[in-house]
Amino acid sequence: MPETEVNPTHSKSTGLPRKRFYRARAHSNPLSDSHFPVPISPSHVDYSLHYPQFFPSAGQANNSKKIQFADIGCGFGGLLISLSTLFPETLMIGMELRDKVTEYVKERILALRVANPGQYQNVSVVRTNSMKYIPNYFEKAQLTKMFFLFPDPHFKEKNHRRRVISPHLLDEYAYALEVGGIIYTITDVEELGEWMKSCLENHPMFEALSEKELEADPVVKLLSSATEEGQKVARNGGQTFPAIFRRIVPSDQTP
Amino acid sequence: MEEREEATKDVEVAPALIAVHPHQRSVAVAIGPDLRVFDLHASAAVSLVDDSGGPFHSDSIRAARFGAKGKLFVSAGDDKIVKIWSTEFWRCFCTVSSEKRVCAVAISIDGSYVCFADKFGVVWIVDLTGYDGNQPLGDKKATAILSHYCSIITRLEFSPDGRFIVSADRDFKIRVTVFSKRPLNGAHEIQSFCLGHTEFVSCLAFVHGQDCPQDFLLSGSGDSTVRLWDISSGALLDTCEVSIKAGLLESSGEAQENDHAITDLCTVLDSLLVAVAVQSLQGIVLVSCNHSARTLSVAKVVPFAGEAFVPIGLGYCPSEGILWMITGASSLPRSSCPSLARVRVISGFDVEQEPAVVEDDKVPGGEKLLETLQGTVSVNGNVFLEAAEAVKTAMCNLLIKKQYPAENRDFRKRTRNDRKFKP
Numbered sequence: 074m075p076e077t078e079v080n081p082t083h084s085k086s087t088g089l090p091r092k093r094f095y096r097a098r099a100h101s102n103p104l105s106d107s108h109f110p111v112p113i114s115p116s117h118v119d120y121s122l123h124y125p126q127f128f129p130s131a132g133q134a135n136n137s138k139k140i141q142f143a144d145i146g147c148g149f150g151g152l153l154i155s156l157s158t159l160f161p162e163t164l165m166i167g168m169e170l171r172d173k174v175t176e177y178v179k180e181r182i183l184a185l186r187v188a189n190p191g192q193y194q195n196v197s198v199v200r201t202n203s204m205k206y207i208p209n210y211f212e213k214a215q216l217t218k219m220f221f222l223f224p225d226p227h228f229k230e231k232n233h234r235r236r237v238i239s240p241h242l243l244d245e246y247a248y249a250l251e252v253g254g255i256i257y258t259i260t261d262v263e264e265l266g267e268w269m270k271s272c273l274e275n276h277p278m279f280e281a282l283s284e285k286e287l288e289a290d291p292v293v294k295l296l297s298s299a300t301e302e303g304q305k306v307a308r309n310g311g312q313t314f315p316a317i318f319r320r321i322v323p324s325d326q327t328p
Numbered sequence: 329m330e331e332r333e334e335a336t337k338d339v340e341v342a343p344a345l346i347a348v349h350p351h352q353r354s355v356a357v358a359i360g361p362d363l364r365v366f367d368l369h370a371s372a373a374v375s376l377v378d379d380s381g382g383p384f385h386s387d388s389i390r391a392a393r394f395g396a397k398g399k400l401f402v403s404a405g406d407d408k409i410v411k412i413w414s415t416e417f418w419r420c421f422c423t424v425s426s427e428k429r430v431c432a433v434a435i436s437i438d439g440s441y442v443c444f445a446d447k448f449g450v451v452w453i454v455d456l457t458g459y460d461g462n463q464p465l466g467d468k469k470a471t472a473i474l475s476h477y478c479s480i481i482t483r484l485e486f487s488p489d490g491r492f493i494v495s496a497d498r499d500f501k502i503r504v505t506v507f508s509k510r511p512l513n514g515a516h517e518i519q520s521f522c523l524g525h526t527e528f529v530s531c532l533a534f535v536h537g538q539d540c541p542q543d544f545l546l547s548g549s550g551d552s553t554v555r556l557w558d559i560s561s562g563a564l565l566d567t568c569e570v571s572i573k574a575g576l577l578e579s580s581g582e583a584q585e586n587d588h589a590i591t592d593l594c595t596v597l598d599s600l601l602v603a604v605a606v607q608s609l610q611g612i613v614l615v616s617c618n619h620s621a622r623t624l625s626v627a628k629v630v631p632f633a634g635e636a637f638v639p640i641g642l643g644y645c646p647s648e649g650i651l652w653m654i655t656g657a658s659s660l661p662r663s664s665c666p667s668l669a670r671v672r673v674i675s676g677f678d679v680e681q682e683p684a685v686v687e688d689d690k691v692p693g694g695e696k697l698l699e700t701l702q703g704t705v706s707v708n709g710n711v712f713l714e715a716a717e718a719v720k721t722a723m724c725n726l727l728i729k730k731q732y733p734a735e736n737r738d739f740r741k742r743t744r745n746d747r748k749f750k751p
């Protein structure tokens with residue numbers, strides 16, 4: 074904190090927000106209607122609020138930089154923090170449904186910006202329901218990477234439609250991703266891993282990355298290590314099931 | 329608890345619907361579970377025949393329309409069945425069941441597919457390719473092709489070139505999806521989203537350019553605007569604030585929020601004009617559409633003198649230059665007459681003439697038609713105002729999200745039945 078006022082929700086030694094003040098219910102129902110502001114269209118997203126260093130004043134039209142990475146259901150934001158320094162010139166955003174968790178990530182980023190001047194300016198977070206509002210945030214082919222790390226499993230058959238990876242939702246992700254863009258998914262729930270993989274395999278606009286490509290991609294290693302959920306699974310020695318696919322042009326479109 | 333079907337009485341109120349054959353061979357009205365068709369060539373009421381072996385509609389019809397060529401007709405609604413009719417002899421040759429209530433339908437331009445949307449935002453397709461129009465089709469299953477996640481789809485429309493299927497929803501959104509050559513495999517490729525409305529989208533229509541091959545999309549919304557879109561990019565070309573520009577806000581004094589939602593629109597006169605029905609307005613707003621300049625502007629309001637009549641549904645017949653309008657509803661609460669329909673027409677859109685409402689005896693088909701479609705010839709204006717008001721309430725309840733203040737929300741949670749412990 075710049076002023077030395079004591080913030081009880083932040084650690085005294087590091088200035089970082091403490092997670093226990095931001096915990097909420099573990100799972101929330103993405104189908105219930107919550108009320109939070111939703112931008113009317115991607116051009117209504119105020120970049121100067123999210124990335125003040127890149128966009129010093131509101132409505133800066135000459136800066137054509139756009140968000141390129143989206144971490145869907147970002148939780149406490151560990152992945153974004155790691156990606157921020159790995160891709161310092163890329164704008165990235167976390168989308169999180171839980172209000173308190175989103176607040177935590179916001180505070181975390183602000184604290185990191187203060188502690189590390191010039192860094193972490195390219196990351197931000199919004200509270201939203203990604204299952205409904207992706208098209209309000211991103212234009213067609215705007216994103217180069219989308220992340221779905223350790224999403225809620227929704228085991229019961231009748232709740233499968235709450236899953237963030239589903240055949241119909243993949244249409245929207247394919248819309249937001251540029252051709253060649255990559256969708257990263259990982260889970261420690263084997264059944265969900267199978268589900269995500271088969272949804273992606275059966276979708277005409279995605280194809281799996283080859284072993285070689287996976288090895289060459291520095292982001293792949295972060296999937297199981299960078300997020301809070303990933304670290305928990307690793308501590309318990311759990312197995313993980315990744316599925317990583319590339320956005321392609323559907324074959325009935327190629328001449 | 330899953331998304332509740334709103335069980336309040338007002339939502340059960342179903343607006344009366346009207347559909348006009350593209351060459352005005354017949355006019356159909358749906359009111360509650362009733363489908364009424366008048367054959368203008370034979371000048372007689374049509375008796376519907378069901379060859380499909382399925383049941384007739386047993387609950388409110390929520391969508392009813394002709395295909396582009398007029399050979400097919402589809403009706404569907406709260407009873408979760410979709411009935412497909414051949415208009416030649418008005419035989420229903422196919423009844424498809426849906427898992428959920430159906431709220432919108434569309435027929436592909438070539439007549440090969442019927443699509444319908446259910447209340448959970450899923451769009452389904454029924455394959456009619458190779459159907460010769462004579463035999464009843466056996467059991468037909470619908471296949472899901474796309475989904476608006478947990479939204480209510482309000483309209484479905486095919487682009488005139490047949491390349492796209494357009495779906496509009498209560499979350500202010502219009503999705504334009506490529507309708508592929510093998511649509512049973514799904515409609516995965518999203519061409520664009522048309523975003524700009526700030527309330528539910530209630531109606532869609534295409535405008536054809538006279539000298540330019542590009543078709544633009546029109547949409548009407550609960551935000552009282554009509555908007556013009558380029559569907560290939562999703563770009564918003566123009567916004568017409570119908571209720572402000574037509575002077576409705578002044579005339580009604582302190583306008584309430586959502587008082588002037590657009591309920592329906594359709595293009596007239598080769599797309600030079602757009603007829604717009606507005607909630608609470610006893611008249612029709614004519615918006616002129618300048619295709620080459622890509623602009624919309626209010627041309628005039630055609631007021632209805634005399635009888636109180638708030639149109640809620642529209643249909644236009646290009647060959648005759650006649651605009652058909654309907655008001656009315658079924659399942660009206662607190663009414664002596666639970667279902668009401670009133671049909672009127674406007675003619676005289678030709679440039680030299682002034683469009684005007686036609687007297688009942690001058691309506692094509694005359695009083696016989698009115699008796700068939702309305703169920704009666706005699707009308708009492710006030711009950712229709714009540715009906716229009718009930719439709720308005722139902723529409724708002726269904727499509728506008730309730731804003732619960734935080735304390736209220738907590739209270740709702742605590743009192744929700746599914747959370748209550750058994751004593």
Ligand SMILES: C[S@@+](CC[C@H](N)C(=O)[O-])C[C@H]1O[C@@H](n2cnc3c(N)ncnc32)[C@H](O)[C@@H]1O
Nearest residue numbers: 103146147148169170202203222223300301302
């Ligand atoms: C199990 S956590 C994983 C968090 C993080 N990705 C990680 O690996 O640590 C899943 C997160 O997704 C969020 N979530 C669930 N549905 C969502 C939705 N529809 N939109 C946005 N976030 C959602 C939940 O609130 C939760 O924080």
